Amino acid sequence: MSAKPKVAFFDFTSCEGCQLTVIDSLQTHPEILDVIDIVCFREAMSEKGDDYQIAFIEGSCTRPSDEPVMQAIRDRAELVVALGACAHLGGINAIRNRFDLDDVRQYVYGDKAEWYETYQARPIKAVIPIDAVLPGCPIDRREFVAALKALLQGRAIQIPDYPVCVECKLKENICVYLRGKTCLGPITRAGCDAICPTYGDGCEGCRGLIPDPNIDSLKQILSEHGLNPDETLAKMTLFLNYQTMEREAADDDQENG
């Protein structure tokens, strides 16, 4: 084993945009290649090694055959890091979880629906234990770089536990609510430097919920700003559907139990 940690990248159901961001980081920080050995990265190289300590996984689990592949990665790697919204939250793939699966398959694949084994989309932590998460759609380049440094130092990866509004205000953006739009920034985990509000659009929640979000209060605010319940639900279930359904299930449990 070389002194440099061996790192591998894998993808499941996703757009591979997070891995593109990794490639982007290698261009802005070529010194990364001095400190790690990349042994497997389908999107960037043809060599394939299966001896690695750190595995970054992009994408959600959307079919039974994903599970043993994820398990094999877990068995080999010392550390598994979920890369991006699909791996972290199920991503936009999990929108379908709110609908009847047969209808969804019919809608997407038509008369070929039976050929596909696809089921509900889940974050990878629903299949295997993970050690850390890099949120976002796509991941944030600076956060990826900081995460690598933390791993090299033998420290836990730190991601913000406060909402996007903090970064947004520190940049002195004009709040999009004052510009006639709505935003999930108050309940969404920061770390993207509030990129969407910075360019004048509301946050869609791609980095997932903060640890103790006040969703009831935000829903009230969304309705005061003109969203009807359907529009609010659509917002809460774009990137956040898996987390929203988890919360709904927990609420049901509380009511029934």
Added chain:
Amino acid sequence: MSFKVIPKVALPEWIDHLCTGYRVVGPKPLHGQHIFSDIQSAVELDLGYPTTVIPPKKYLLPQREDLIRFKSDGNQIHVEEVIETKPTVVLGIHTCDLHAIQLLDRVFYQGFSDQHYRAHRENTYLVSIECLQPCIPQSFCKSMGTLSVTDGFDLHLTDIGDDYAVDIETEKGAALLDGFSAVRDVTDEEYRLFNRVVSEKWARFPLRLDFDITELPSLLSVSYESKLWDELGERCLACGMCTNVCPTCYCFNVTDEVDFTLSAGKRIRIWDSCQLDKFATVSGGHNFRSSRAHRQRHRFFRKGKYQMDAYGLLGCVGCGRCGQACLADIKIVDTLNDLYHRHANNREQERLL
């Protein structure tokens, strides 16, 4: 020190003059609001602005700032202080924000003074401006006693129609007018006009607090167990906007960033907020203010009592920024009035019993 007049038509010339020797910043419009930002010429500047998203404290305590650089050669760690500052003229500071800077000065100079704050402060020229119209509906400066200033600025401007009356308070202020030929002595007529303008303005500003501000610390003392804090906690999003836009808030976090050699890096500080979930989490994971209600209470006590106890000034200058920013519509002045009336009602009930 002395009193002069700058004709408004000469403002562009003054700004050009300042730009040759200083970084000049001032209020600029942006998407229907204003922010303090760098100014290259007078056309960018809007001295009639209502308020800004973030107060000018950002020039004294930047949102994010490098403090030191460090490097280890294996045996020894070398540390180098980083202070990045250049002479900066802040134009158009409202009096509420100037009062807030007086509090920041006490906080950062008292005891072990903060060398970064000190470096910025000493390199910053404060040019304030008299407010003649109320700014935003959420403000309540008149109730807080911050609608005027007698000191704390280098220059203070008052709009008297065709000219700005300029109160020159310090040598630093006088230096900003050095070599600027359009500044001239005030005439008797202009001085009378100035006095009329600043006395007539008061009637335009509402007193928004229902009680005398000197009662605030004691009102809070008897309201620690109020239900109001729970009610605020239900609405609050813990987004930290109220503290990040506040001219008197100064809490920060300090972290280290290393480069890929893992042997060199820098220490930075970045604004923090008592409203955030993990602000009061200590090692071992215990959070001694884990509920939003407790954090809201803490914020109001900081503003209305703790700062007074520690520094002799209130921690709120009534600028109204927090109330404007808060999506949950939590406003300082409404909350304080609510507390006051609840307390008065309780007393009344007790009397009747």
